[in-house]
Amino acid sequence: MQDQLWYIKHCRLFERLSPDELRRLEQRARIRKFPKNTPIYFPNEAAESVFLLAEGRVKLCSYTPDGKQAILAFIEPGEVFGELTLAGEAQRDEHAETMQPSTVVLLPGEVVSELMHHSPALSLGVTKLIGLRRKRVERRLKTLLFRSNRERLLHLFLDLAEQYGETHPDGVRIRVRLSHLDLASVIGTTRETMTLLLGELRTSGLIGVERHRFVILNLARLAAAVGMPPPRIADGTATTIDPTQKTVPVPRKDWSF
Amino acid sequence: MQDQLWYIKHCRLFERLSPDELRRLEQRARIRKFPKNTPIYFPNEAAESVFLLAEGRVKLCSYTPDGKQAILAFIEPGEVFGELTLAGEAQRDEHAETMQPSTVVLLPGEVVSELMHHSPALSLGVTKLIGLRRKRVERRLKTLLFRSNRERLLHLFLDLAEQYGETHPDGVRIRVRLSHLDLASVIGTTRETMTLLLGELRTSGLIGVERHRFVILNLARLAAAVGMPPPRIADGTATTIDPTQKTVPVPRKDWSF
């Protein structure tokens, strides 16, 4: 695969690197393909690399002793994951698994760290990335404590709209395909309860449900129901980075780190 | 107060700065005292400064619409907070409040950012700090999803032992004073349920309870009960930074960032 340079060059995080630095990074990079539903790394594994998702979809998750899956985050093409390596993390403490057949670029942590040492811009970019995600987790923590499953789900839809929302004739459509079980695994409830809750929201006209697809029919009302301001919809439609057509992916709200 | 230089110099995060850089930082720093139970900053406030807690204790928290308090973190002397300013955070999104009469050093974000630009070591230190705390929040998220209040509390005690534990004739003592309401606000339950749970743990011989003080009588058994390895006890006893006696505070596990 010769395209790994292309993927790296078009990642916002590495944009400010000089051609020379890019080449150094590219030389040490490796590209790998993973089938659907396949682990990329495990907890307690040495955190040696940083990952850049080129194609497909990945989830970061962990498992409870009785086998339930807690989803920490979804990763889309153009996004970096496993970046805590750069903050001195020695071992992973979550699972990374593909949800679709995926292509991943592996960047050795030491190489990126070395580049950060000489590039304040890259260094700041990494700090911002880690900080942005921390903020996201903290916000999620707040929306879980003391809240009923119904409220949790409403908050989740707000987050999904902000991160993956696109405009749609009926309202705001969530760009990613998610099963009831997926949603349940994000807010920490059971699949059955999720089905029930989704039924309620549909009946009350807040959302439209097709198989694996959700449309928020009235974002303002949904936001008001949990006392939050409605989020902005960034509306990045094309997300797949496709080197054959050499289009720059539309930057999304989080800058496609 | 002329001692702010002393506080800054003895904070692990700024240790690697040159005398000249330290002086520049010190010149722009301001020191403030806050009484007990007093807000330091609010959500939506402009995130202009980074804070260094010199004395006292601070909690970071947010409130649900019905007035319940969710505690995100406790801050001890020698620790930095509000550091997301350095990752480009524009506005706070949590409350910071004193739990004890406290002394705080305010460092303008722009000054620290400027220093980071020229000091890779400081830059890395900030990234590690933000990353460490992110890891902590993510771990907490995992221990909240799908778990009963009892399990949440056991996990909480493990965390407390790791962060604030000190050896004690009967086991591991939690160094900080916490009310039942405080604990409830961390795991997202009610004060009454917390009282009940603590009673159960005491009866089953896992913990010893005095007013506001907790001793874990059998850390290994407690850890085993939730399927975790028992944490290491770092045992940093003296935590107050007292410029009058000019002692370096004992470094704790998290390096007293």
Added chain:
DNA sequence: TCGGGAGTGTATGCTCCCATACAGATTCGC
């Protein structure tokens, strides 16, 4: 194309935990 697995819809008893209420104990502020 056909079979199996994954996803969805629905019902039911039961358990955990919340809301509410109240009383005694302790500590803090004045």
Added chain:
DNA sequence: GCGAATCTGTATGGGAGCATACACTCCCGA
């Protein structure tokens, strides 16, 4: 030192949500 506020302990009804069970649909892969 005294009153008030906070903290702790306990009881009770009711409700949210879990575990379990089962039928049906849709999709994917062989």
